[in-house]
Amino acid sequence: MIQIQVPATSANLGSGFDALGLALTLYNRVWMEEYDGILISSRDAVPIPTDASNLIFWAASRLYEECGRKMPGLRIIQENHIPMASGLGSSSACIVAGLLGANRLLGSPLGKSDLIHLAAKIEGHPDNTTPAISGGLVASAVEGERVYSISVPVSEKIRFAVFHPPFELKTEQARSVLPRQYSREDVVYNLSRSALMIASLFSGETENLRVAVQDKVHQPYRLGLIPDAETVFRLTYELGSLGTYISGAGPTIIAMIDSEVEASFAAQAMPHLESRGVRGWDLWILQTDSQGAVISLGTPME
Ligand code: HSE
Numbered sequence: 001m002i003q004i005q006v007p008a009t010s011a012n013l014g015s016g017f018d019a020l021g022l023a024l025t026l027y028n029r030v031w032m033e034e035y036d037g038i039l040i041s042s043r044d045a046v047p048i049p050t051d052a053s054n055l056i057f058w059a060a061s062r063l064y065e066e067c068g069r070k071m072p073g074l075r076i077i078q079e080n081h082i083p084m085a086s087g088l089g090s091s092s093a094c095i096v097a098g099l100l101g102a103n104r105l106l107g108s109p110l111g112k113s114d115l116i117h118l119a120a121k122i123e124g125h126p127d128n129t130t131p132a133i134s135g136g137l138v139a140s141a142v143e144g145e146r147v148y149s150i151s152v153p154v155s156e157k158i159r160f161a162v163f164h165p166p167f168e169l170k171t172e173q174a175r176s177v178l179p180r181q182y183s184r185e186d187v188v189y190n191l192s193r194s195a196l197m198i199a200s201l202f203s204g205e206t207e208n209l210r211v212a213v214q215d216k217v218h219q220p221y222r223l224g225l226i227p228d229a230e231t232v233f234r235l236t237y238e239l240g241s242l243g244t245y246i247s248g249a250g251p252t253i254i255a256m257i258d259s260e261v262e263a264s265f266a267a268q269a270m271p272h273l274e275s276r277g278v279r280g281w282d283l284w285i286l287q288t289d290s291q292g293a294v295i296s297l298g299t300p301m302e
Contacts, residue, residue: 001298010024011127020139026088030098034073040076046080083252091171127140128248158206167251229250239268239269
């Protein structure tokens with residue numbers, strides 16, 4: 001079997017709506033081989049579709065189709081660590097696993113840039129799929145059928161404190177509350193901040209991040225869909241966040257922190273949240289993944 005490891009991703013980073021994203025050190029693993037039929041199972045308790053509607057299977061079949069090949073059927077084993085419908089790129093991880101796995105099964109007919117285009121086309125926007133493939137901090141732009149992207153490393157001193165709530169939010173719902181049009185002032189507000197974000201994360205100019213996360217395109221409209229979001233935002237800044245934003249379409253909230261405050265931030269955050277009546281959230285302190293999806297040969301360890 002082949003094994004595909006795909007990182008979680010955090011899109012938008014506040015101001016870079018549908019354009020910026022980064023890969024995080026939290027991974028799903030998928031094992032795949034050609035099979036006479038469809039045999040899909042999970043190594044954990046996460047419920048997954050086990051028929052042709054499974055997103056990994058569906059993406060793999062799209063790749064076979066794209067290459068003009070008939071897919072015989074697949075055996076897929078999933079190990080899920082990226083929570084679903086949480087703003088951490090779980091559907092992109094499935095799409096990327098299906099595409100990269102199928103591409104390898106066919107002898108790698110498509111190159112990395114073809115896979116980046118196809119993944120973005122399936123997902124509808126490139127800001128999660130591209131970092132899931134490339135790793136690092138990624139700026140992407142879609143022109144016609146093509147994705148133009150660049151991946152750069154994030155300064156070593158930045159950590160991502162991921163606040164994951166005990167409820168889901170579907171991307172379609174989070175997109176449905178956004179306006180159809182924006183003023184020129186709001187567009188300039190976001191453009192300037194997203195440019196500041198990518199340069200500041202790359203260079204480590206962390207004092208810019210508090211301004212760079214601000215946006216007028218999606219977060220003000222989505223905050224009301226996330227119970228306790230304002231309490232979480234306020235607490236992160238009290239504990240030293242450099243910049244806090246809704247990850248992707250939410251509901252996960254991420255605070256960027258200096259590695260030097262990681263231990264004290266981690267120790268204080270949950271007790272403080274609980275004392276303010278916010279319960280059931282998880283906190284993970286992650287770093288940027290710089291590799292992106294990795295394919296190797298192997299079977300799941302028992
Ligand atoms: N950029 C997307 C959004 C990410 O904010 O709706 C969700 O996949």
